[in-house]
Every structure is written in C-alpha cells, then in structure tokens.
Amino acid sequence: MKIRIPVYRPTIEEEELRAARSVLESRWLGMGALVEEFEKQTAAVIGARHVIAVSNCTAALWMTLQALGVKAGDEVIVPSMTYVSTPQAVLAVGAKPVFCEVREQDLLMDPEDVARRITFKTAAVIAVHYGGRICDMSALRRALGGKKIWILEDAAHAFGSRCTEGYAGTLADAGCLSFDPIKNITCGEGGAIVTGDDALAARLRRMRNVGVDTDTWRRLSTERPWYYEVSETGLRNVMADMNASIGLAQLPKLERFRQRRLEIVRQYDEAFRELLGIQTLDHEIEGVFPHNYVVRAGGGRRDRMIRELAQRGIGTGVHFIPCHMQPLFAAPGVRLPVTERLYEEIVSLPLASDLTQEEAAEVIAAVREFANGGN
Structure with a gap:
C-alpha cells in the first residue's frame, strides 16, 4: 500500500527553491556569508548569545560534550526514549550513557529517576525535549543537588x-538544535549549538572546521587568504551556504508553521480524547512547537x-525504540519498566506544517474506525 499521508514531511515553498537556486548560481556552495547570517538570525529568534551552525545535531551533541571536557570514564545520563544519536554522541567521546526513565504522561525525562542514577562518575545530563515539549529544567537542576554536572539540551525536536x-536550547550550559528534513524548520540538513559562553563558542567554531582558526570565507578578505593555523582538534562538521539559504527562507515562517501544527494537535486531541483504547499524551501546548503527535494504543x-x-x-511511526533495548547499548540487568511499557503502545501520527484539513480529517477518521472496530 502506497503511503499518501506520511508521518513527517518538510514544507518547501517557492522561497526555498529560489534561495537554493541563488546559491547554486553564486558558485559559493560551502560555509560562507549565508551561514553567518543564518547563525545571527537564529540567535535573534531564540535570544541566544551564540549560535554555531554545524552539519547536523548529532555532530552538535558530540562536539559539545567534547568541548565541555566529557571523556572516557565519565557517565552521561540520558533518557532511553530518544533517538540513538544522543547516546552515540556520548560513546563518541568515550563516556558511558546511563539511561533513565521518562514520565508516562509526556515522555519527557523523569528528574526523580535522574537523581537516582547520579554517581561520582556523572559528568553530564542530556535533557531531551521530546516532541517539542520542554523538560522540567527546574526539577532537573534540583535533581542534581548542587553537584558540578553539565546540563546539555537535546532540542532536536x-x-x-x-x-x-526562555527558548529551548538556551536553558542550560549548551543546547543542540536540528534542521534536518523533518524538523520544525529545515535546512535540508544541518544543526546548531547554542551557548552563552564566549570561550566555549570560540572553541566550537574551531572544532567544526577541523581545528582551523579562520574559515576560508573569512580568509578571502585577508592579504594571505591561503594561510591558516590549526589550534584545536576537530573534524569537518560545517554547515554549507546551500543549507543555510534554505534555513533563512524558513525562519520567517517559523510562527506560521507552529500555529498550523498547534491547530492539528488541538483537532487530534478533541477527536481522540474519548476513544476507547486510544490514549493521548498530556499536550501542554502553551509556547510549544509540536514536532510529533503521539497516541498510545494499549492491549497489544x-x-x-x-x-x-x-x-x-x-x-505512522514509533518514536522511539528505547536505546537500552538496542544491542549496542544493552547492559545486563537494566530495566526501565515505564519506558518499556510505553514503547509497546506509542504511535506517531502524521503532523506537518502543510498538512491539509482534508488530510487531518482522513487521519482522524482512520483512527476512529480502528478504535471503534478493534475492541
């Protein structure tokens, strides 16, 4: 059966097509002036001091952990209900991911369970803002009990x-954003790191460009544009102007996209609230940019x-298979009963900024038919 209404899809309009064409015609496709402008405009939108655009959110997580000094022998607490990028970034710096529970009502990190998993090896906690809802950051800080433990936001959703x-990404020591094809806005592919720390931002800018202190675009206006110095370890994790051009076309549409998704969430909530065997999550949507819409279908x-x-x-989708159940991350004796039960029930339904009223109505009718006929 061909899928006509996908669970996710990017909203691409004429502005994005014109922007991408303009970059192609300029012949400057790599990191340049448009990346810098995208960083500035993104920072203005969320009220951040520094935004460092990178290749994707996974790279952003890895780079930030490394720049914060997280290393082999350290532990980093992460919710198991997240995409594998989060713990993979922890492994990439040599540390150990320690998985915690999520709250049943909204799939967000459970601060009480975080507190139970802190040890003398805990170097950081990654707060995953699942589905666009923001973790209880005040409760998370209290859970750390005044210990010197970094808090990093995985704000991909x-x-x-x-x-x-404030805005997601600005609420901790650093935050990581995603602009991949199915996120709230897209650059085609891309991510960013948000921080208020000048020294950390400077280091991250070097790290994204294989440790080179000045990028090629900036060197063009110097007397010796061929000269560079390497003062930092790093890999090639830059955003390209092609990607930034798409993001710049999408940024002015951010609130329109958010409002359309909120409309769909309200329609779904109203339609599914009383359905037998279908349970909606706690959608506190004030200020939220919904990334996905999840229901629970119980009883197997x-x-x-x-x-x-x-x-x-x-x-539809299942977001996510708990990471502690994956072969790479599995540890003997680790059980997360709330997360495991939720995994057996959760379903993501179509949600996109250009989902039409007719498509939303079709999704609602299909879920109602299933609920009414599948008792």
Missing part, C-alpha cells in the same frame, strides 16, 4: 518552543493500528 525561562494493539492505517495510505 524543539526549535521554536519556549517556556517561562499498536502494531495492528499501524498496519490498518497503512492500508489506508496513512503513515
């Missing part, structure tokens, strides 16, 4: 989300629901 403290019916919606051409 949450660009544009805000709470009383989740996979059947996925199949039946697929037969009607409606895509």
